[in-house]
Amino acid sequence: MxxxxxxxxxxxxxxxxxxxxxxxxxxxxxxxxxxxxxxxxxxxxxxxxxxxxxxxxxxxxxxxxxxxxxxxxxxxxxxxxxxxxxxxxxRNRPFSSESRELNIQHGVPALSLxxxxxxxxxxxxxxxxxxxxxxxxxxxxxxxxxxxxxxxxxxxxxxxxxxxxxxxxxxxxxxxxxxxxxxxxxxxxxxxxxxxxxxxxxxxxxxxxxxxxxxxxxxxxxxxxxxxxxxxxxxxxxxxxxxxxxxxxxxxxxxxxxxxxxxxxxxxxIARSHMVQTWKSSQIDARGRYLVSNDRLADYRAIVAELDVAAEGPVALTPDMLAALDIDEGERIRVITL
Incomplete structure (x- = not known):
């Protein structure tokens, strides 16, 4: 993993x-x-x-x-x-020039620092x-x-x-x-x-x-x-x-x-990831592949995991997944579909 x-x-x-x-x-x-x-x-x-x-x-x-x-x-x-x-x-934008006497207006692409x-x-x-x-x-x-x-x-x-x-x-x-x-x-x-x-x-x-x-x-x-x-x-x-x-x-x-x-x-x-609670299980009836992270700072961790994430309720993680995320059963994680 x-x-x-x-x-x-x-x-x-x-x-x-x-x-x-x-x-x-x-x-x-x-x-x-x-x-x-x-x-x-x-x-x-x-x-x-x-x-x-x-x-x-x-x-x-x-x-x-x-x-x-x-x-x-x-x-x-x-x-x-x-x-x-x-x-x-x-900045890549046109530089416009115009001549009223000739009734000409022209834009030339230009790069500006x-x-x-x-x-x-x-x-x-x-x-x-x-x-x-x-x-x-x-x-x-x-x-x-x-x-x-x-x-x-x-x-x-x-x-x-x-x-x-x-x-x-x-x-x-x-x-x-x-x-x-x-x-x-x-x-x-x-x-x-x-x-x-x-x-x-x-x-x-x-x-x-x-x-x-x-x-x-x-x-x-x-x-x-x-x-x-x-x-x-x-x-x-x-x-x-x-x-x-x-x-x-x-x-x-x-x-x-x-x-x-x-x-x-x-x-x-950012907009579609959401928080769910975890519980420990040795087996998971996976329904999809997800990006999973804890919400910590210096101890931040993220993995890819096969999970069963329902609209409501806790999500089962294996002991290996919990260890990879450096969390205990019952803590909350952030998930989004891969």
Whole structure:
């Protein structure tokens, strides 16, 4: 059985291996042991903090095989963007021009550097082992974060965003970066993303052009990258799209990948999950597959389980399920269909 839980300092060696295997562009998961140690300690402090309103807290989760102890994935929630450093995006909207004498009005698509998305909760750092892609455990890794938000709404903003990794080829070349960022930094895309993971995005973003970039003036290969998802990022996109997330007019300033957005009230795993009481049973007449979590903070746990969840009344869990959730019989759990 696999369970999602908050990261712990002892996870550092395995977490570094996950970072080495992660997709280029997942800058929140750098392959650097000191930076990862900082992220773990920051997450531990965030789980322990007494929070009344969202700030710069970062909640880091890992997905663990409870038999082998092996970590097979990780994911994060940044409570509010823009608290510790500016959060930059590219706004993709038409730039309108008009000539009254010629009676002509024309709109040209343009990309503008902005900080419009500050103050929103950010889902990031999603990575799962290749053999877990498009499985129930991959759904757990992504959606259990949303159930955590449902359990602790005061810690998060009213809207949630996520940046999906944009297109780059097998050699790590990004046509979008080559057309824009390369001219300002003289760095390959992979190196730019590595530096962002080790330091911050803001130091590079602040050197980006401050004036609109007119899309028709970009090479066709770069234009085709605007809003395009990297093939290995498609699952992360699809899971959240089923949750009610939608694309908006913002893209990543380095690779042009899309940004997804949703109001908390419209997110499926938040709006439709509900609490039920538990009882212990050695056998379960399962009627469906569910995501299950406790509503704790530092001891948060979530699993996938075959259950019989009726409209009313308690739900039977096996001793193994209770142990995986770190709860006793009679405690309440949060459930939603897989």
């Amino acid at each position: 696999l369970a999602l839980r908050p990261v712990q300092p002892s996870d550092l060696p395995q977490l570094q291996q996950l970072a080495r295997d992660s997709l280029v562009g997942v800058t929140s998961l750098p392959d650097d042991i000191e930076r990862l140690r900082e992220k773990i300690l920051d997450s531990c402090a965030s789980f322990e903090a007494d929070v009344r309103a969202p700030g710069g807290e970062n909640y880091f989760f890992v997905l663990q095989d409870l038999v082998s102890g092996r970590l097979v994935g990780c994911s994060e929630i940044l409570a509010s963007t823009g608290c510790n450093e500016p959060f930059y995006s590219l 902005c900080q419009d998305l500050q103050g929103q909760t950010l889902l990031r750092g999603f990575h799962v082992d290749a053999d877990r892609v498009r499985t129930a455990e991959s759904e757990l890794l992504s959606r259990a974060r949303l159930m955590f938000i449902a359990a602790h709404p005061q810690r998060f903003a009213e809207s949630v965003i996520t940046e999906i990794v944009g297109y780059s080829d097998d050699d790590g070349q990004s046509p979008f970066w080559d057309a824009i960022g390369q001219h300002f930094f003289d760095l390959p895309y992979v190196e730019a993303e590595r530096l962002c993971g080790l330091q911050s995005r803001s130091f590079l973003a602040e050197l980006m052009p401050q004036y609109p970039l007119y899309v028709p003036m970009l090479p066709p290969e770069a234009q085709a990258c605007i809003g395009r998802v990297h093939p290995d990022g498609q699952e992360a996109f699809d899971i959240l799209a089923r949750e009610g997330f939608e694309t908006n007019s913002y893209v990543d300033l380095f690779d042009g990948g899309p940004t997804l957005h949703a109001r908390i009230a419209n997110i499926r795993s």
